[in-house]
Amino acid sequence: MTHAYKAVPEPQAILQAWIPFKDVVGVTSVRNEQDYAQARATIEVLLDEIGDDENHPLADVLDYLSDQVEAYEDERYAIPASEPKEVLRFLMDQHGLKQEDLADCAPQGRVSDILNGRRSISKEIAKKLARRFNVSAALFL
Incomplete structure (x- = not known):
């Protein structure tokens, strides 16, 4: 070949x-x-x-x-390997946030879809989440 x-x-x-x-x-x-x-x-x-x-x-x-x-x-900064949705869930828990608290990043329905595995995190939303939580967007991609 x-x-x-x-x-x-x-x-x-x-x-x-x-x-x-x-x-x-x-x-x-x-x-x-x-x-x-x-x-x-x-x-x-x-x-x-x-x-x-x-x-x-x-x-x-x-x-x-x-x-x-x-x-x-x-x-x-060893963070255990996790799916992007689990990283989001962890950060939300750490900051005491609910889905609707992330309206500046994505509509509540989209956040729900992400957390339930029905939708992946787009680059645009990853960027907004990275800014919101002061982390690298790569964590969400």
């Missing part, structure tokens, strides 16, 4: 693309709290731009940074 791979670029060509990317984005790996803060801020900007459009040209950048943030959080 043969695979048709796209031509692999020379390392120098990768470097010529990577350096400007790093300069524009500001962070490409999360190794400390400063990187973490920069990556989270960039994720918020990207979420504002992309919304729920998974085909947006910047969606891959969002996914990449979200993966970096998630890896850092897994290492530094």
Whole structure:
């Protein structure tokens, strides 16, 4: 079985693309709290731009940074692996909130659907929940 791979670029060509990317984005790996803060801020900007459009040209950048943030959080802020709906339920319990208290993030019916597993959390709602609870949107995706 043969695979048709796209031509692999020379390392120098990768470097010529990577350096400007790093300069524009500001962070490409999360190794400390400063990187973490920069990556989270960039994720918020990207979420504002992309919304729920998974085909947006910047969606891959969002996914990449979200993966970096998630890896850092897994290492530094060990939160047991949970489904996004369980993370939401936990945060609501910790803050003494009811479904209707999250009206600034999503309609009560949508929150109910999410908590009951009938609906997943969209990127737009994840962004709003992340702001509300001051956590990474990656927890909800």
